[in-house]
Amino acid sequence: MNLTPELVRLEAEARAAAIELGLDFPQVVFELVAADQLNMIAAYGGFPVRYPHWRFGMEFQRLQKQYEYGLGKIYELVINTDPCYAYLMNSNTLMEQKLVMAHVFGHADFFRNNMWFEPTDRRMVDVMANHGTRVRRHVDRQGSEKVEEFLDACLSLENLIDPMSLYVRRSVDEVRGPEMDEDRVAAGQVRRFPVQRRYMEPFINPREALEKERAELAEALKARRPFPAQPTQDVLEFLLRHAPLADWQVDCLDIVREEAYYFAPQAMTKIINEGWASFIHSRLMTTKLVAQGEIINYADKHSSTLATQPGRINPYRLGYNLFCDIEDRWNRGAHGREWRECDDYAKRRTWDTGAMKGLEKVFEVRRIHSDQSFLDAFLTHEFIERHELYIFGRDPRTGKRVILDKDPATVKPKLLNQFTNMGQPIIELVDANFENRGELYLRHIYEGTDLREDFARQTIRSLHTIWTRPVNLETAIEGKGVLWTFDGTEEHTRDLGPLRDPHLAGA
Amino acid sequence: MRRVDQDVNRFRRIVKGQIRKNLRKFVSHGEMLTRKGGKVVAVPLPEITLPRFTFGDRGGGGVGQGEGQPGDEVGQDPGEDEGEHPLEVDVSMEELAQILGEALELPHIEPRGQQNVETDTHRYRSIRRTGPRSLRHFKRTYKRALIRQIISGDYDADDPLVTPRREDERFRSFDITRVPESSAAILYMMDVSGSMGAEQKEIVRNAAFWLDAWIQSQYRNVATRYIVHDASAREVDRHSFFHLKESGGTKISSAYRLANDIIDKDYPPDQWNVYCFQFSDGDNWSGGDTALCLRLLEEELLPKSNQFAYGQVKSAYGSGQFKHDLDQKFDSEDLVTCEIQDRDAILDCLREFLRRGR
Structure with a gap:
């Protein structure tokens, strides 16, 4: 905490007001930082101790340029830890600092109370620092090029996780029933040659031969066992366990996966989290904190945070208005x-x-909802009309983007669809022994929106880097099923015909 | 060095293609180095988007919020995805040149001759105790006042009021520095015969803009002259240079003659750094004229100029023979040639032209 005496006073005031309103948050540690420091922290997703990677450098440069050319600045940044660290830009005006502190208390309260954040590790700073040390060690031993290349492959698979697995137990055994004992079944299937004289038995049916045949049979039976037993969305976990990886590679993949799971609840609660923080800052500012002379500036700031751009949804605005x-x-x-x-x-x-x-x-509401359930439960048709939500798309005649529909009955499902699985396609691993050749087979659960093909093709290559055997992806283009394959040297496409599910094919 | 600088450097090196070459295909360059009227350009903001399973452009649609009725337009397309954020901002010519220099890793030009010509310049980089109010250095004044108050015990941390007095005031003031005077003349020559189409001219225009930007950043005075030629050469103004539509044959020697005359008359090489840039599609009238060109170059133009560069623009008609002839005759240290296949090749061409730092 390095606040000036004046900010310390404001912070105490804001904290008292927040507690009075009923917020419940861990200790919040405020740090006053300069623009380039804040940009740096933001580039690292809030954790400057993270492992080295070029994409953080890229993000930093982007933020710096944006700031330097006056196209946007970050006022504040708060991370989900206990104690909760919050960074304030030192160039904010006093009024802005008040607003930002109130906003931060909103986030801190949300992190602690929203149930989707329950499984997150509140000491993530230490975990991230550990990850950093581990990756640096691998870089020292393997060389930066090699490690970075592998990390890039892992990062392009970052979204192949199963965020819901944080909240439900997905037990394989329950679904599959008792496991088949291949060894016993095989023992019953071994064929013996008929023996007339008992003493000839060890010569006609030697023990080792029988044993060998039994083992082979058992092996063949096991090969027929579906693997994985059930389709899984957590492709990264499967690769961790079963891909032929060196120790350092397992470690890198593990790091990427763990961080992806840490950030998943944030991606699931963008609207409700920002909406809540905005609702709180608005309530605290207008009822307690704002001084008379500041009200115009406050209103200006607040409304610019909530401003919309054509063809976009501003999560602050939508969430704030829903809470109101x-x-x-x-x-x-x-x-x-x-x-x-x-x-x-x-x-x-x-x-x-x-x-x-x-x-x-x-x-x-702030306790139990994620974006999807929040919108589903509280986005009424009246709200959609009053706040002028619309569906836009390309006009086939002019090629321009135009408003297509304002009917709440179609807008709402479309919006919910955009928030399904955090806006990511749902892809599951179906078979890791496809055609009994150790090929990976993934299926995109097609819901009417095509994948971006060039990216998907490259991602399949990343999967191949890790799995080392051919990789297949079943998806669809405009409702027609296709199978994209990369076998290590070439890409293939196979038509799977129209989708069986008619309502998906027509969607 | 901050920790993030390592990552920034690594990213820059990837973008420049020095390391991790397989990532280059994911680099999006935004609108790097494109002029947008006046001095506004798109700041180059290279980004690398790691591929992942993601949705296509959803038919360019989605849900939005705001006023409007069905059928109303909803504004510009955003970038294809979140990865691309071209930013358009005001940039001065000086900054432009800097960006270019950095992007192409250009050496600074070492002017030749006239080291003895020096001029005085005034640079505001010192501080005095007297001066006009408009030049008062607020920070220094404040510091002096603060120091004085602390020393005299007038400073109260709880009521940090600092009042500068006359003796605390500090003012910005100038130093006189002597800098070597340097002047450069740029001569552009372009073939405007029938085979040079609009696309070719556009390439030349782009290249010329950046050559100007770079050379102007290196010299105090820069004069630019434009020569066009088909079967005969003449001098034109900047606008006509880029827009002239001519037809007819091609006689490169005519342009060389005119360039030589201009240099002799206006830019004596002992006082000027002369740069000649010639653009053509590589066709010349006859072998005899080419021989004449080579002689003119060898005897007149090359000795008189810092740098002579020839850019051959690819066109549907040009044979491209002239570049061969030049390459055969001259060492690439004396005369730089470069083939420009399309717009994307402009940068490589600029690098080729300017990397010698002359």
């Missing part, structure tokens, strides 16, 4: 069956049971 809407509805008791079934517009608008449960409700 929830608070208002629960204050008026405007929810539940009776309200939902009321079709008198005027009555709905002025609906008021005097319930005043708004604040209680928003605290509950």
